[in-house]
Amino acid sequence: MNIDCYSITEEDFINEMEPNNNDTFDEYFLDSNLCVSTMIKKYDVPMLDNNEYMKKTEKKNLQCTVCGARAFGYNFDRITCESCKAFFRRNALKNIMELKCRFDGNCDITIENRRFCTYCRIKKCFAIGMRKEWIRSEQEKNKNRTIKQTKRRLQISILRQPEYFNSLTILCSTDRISLNNITHCYDQYTSEPSIVDYCAPQEVLSLRLHDFYNRKKPIIINLISYFKHLPDFQQLNIDDQATLIKRNIRILLPINYALLKTPSHSQIRYTYIQTIGCINNINLHSMYQILSNTFVPFVTFNPLIIKLLLIILFFTTNLLSTNSDTVEYKQSKYIRRIQSSYIELLWLYMIKKYGQERAVNLFTQFITRFIYLQTKIAQIDSIIRLNNDMQYIDSLMKVILQLS
Known part of the structure; x- marks a missing residue:
């Protein structure tokens, strides 16, 4: 079985892509035959030069x-x-009653005079909806x-261990079987459920938050099924199995979506989803x-x-680094051993296929993006x-989203 399902050049991969806001996850339901590699072509994704990798695109x-x-951007x-961002951070938590306007209390704040009146400037910040609680x-x-520094030290310590790389020289038959089994297992259990005779009811589909997440339930069930069929997972204590699913599945959803297939039917009228009722009208979709x-x-x-x-x-026993809650796993050492075995398999595969320098490059790029995802x-x-609609959400989704 060929484990190299797709192939593009290293230069194409290293180049950063700009997200396309016209994409929609619900399009994934419409075609079971079109592969995810067509997403780049379909959405005409622009590429940056190598020396601009990880540089934020300037918003004009x-x-x-x-x-x-x-x-x-938003602050x-x-x-x-940047000036008003810094001003707000310095002054928003102060008592505004202690400030005074030297004029009529209604100064017109412009780039030329913004430093003249602290009172009117902070008053305007609050008037337009800037949030001091942020x-x-x-x-x-x-x-x-501290979290970022710890991650960097951990990453550097792993990548600088010469004995780690020296031990990874060949892919044995057992390793190849494991790689093929992972591919087969994922493809078998995580394929997206199809919707027969699907027809988008309107250009924009507005969904309350509980409806939005309930629509994702079949995809989440499939992802859970995939992990449940891994032999290493089946060896864990049942409580540890439940905890890993409860704490980690929701964090992995965006990565799983990237793996799933996406359609490209020009004749189909796609639905764009707008989540409604969220704080500040944020669109979670x-x-x-x-x-x-x-x-x-x-x-x-x-x-x-x-x-x-x-x-x-x-x-991973604490996948969300921003979560201060600690959970005691009954087989925490065994879980770490499982994780280490897959890390070694990944390094073995990447170094054998791409060489050490390129493997380190790939791993570094992934870690950087995953920290952002966290x-x-x-x-x-x-x-x-903060959303009251979540009381109506499916019971399984409550568990996955850690609402119960």
Whole structure:
């Protein structure tokens, strides 16, 4: 069995892709024959040069909603320039009653005079909807900094162990069988459920949050089924099995979506989903889109790597680094041994196929994107918990989303 399902050049893979907001996960339901590698062509994904990898694309034509200066994105839930972002962080937590306007209390805040009146500038920040509760405390900043530093040290320590690489020289027959079994098992159990005679009812489908997640239940059940059929998972204590599923499945959904197939039917009228009732009118559907699209280049390059990484991440006892809750696993050491065995298999495969330098490059890019995914999943968790509609969600989905 050929484990190299797709093949593109290294240069194509390393180039970063821009997410396309017209994509929709529900399109995946419509065709069982078209492979995910066509996503790049279908959405005409632009590529960046190698030396621009990991550089954020400059957002043009944005204006600060406070002073009108050039802006580059959202800060504290509103589009602002860097100056107003820093100003808000410094002053939003102060008592506004202690400030005074030297004029009539209704200054017009512009890029030229924004420094003249602190009172009117902070008043305008609040008036346009900037959120002071989103300002992180020093304790939160230090915690986040510590998490990132720990991850970097761990990554560097793994990649600098020469004996680790020296031991990985050949793929034995057992390793090849394991790789083929992983591919076969994933393809057998995680294929998306089909919808017969599907017809999009309208261009934009507005869904309450519980309806949005209930529609995803079949895909989640299939992903759980895949992990349940792994022999290593079956050897775990039943409580540990349940805990891994409960804590990790929701975090892996965007990566799993990148692995799934996507249609390209020009004659089909697709549905774009807008989640309604979320705080600040956030569209969770779009958030999942963007997260999934960041992993599509990996899938297009070599889906087996992502299938192995899914297993490695699943056998992690604290996958969401922003979660301070600790869970005691009955077989924590055994879980770590399982994870280590799959890490070794991944390294063995990548080094044999691509060489050490390229394997390190691939791993580094994946870790960088996964850290970003972790922060976004933590934000999604917060949005979900603030939504009253979640009381109507399916009982299994409550468990997966950690609402019960």
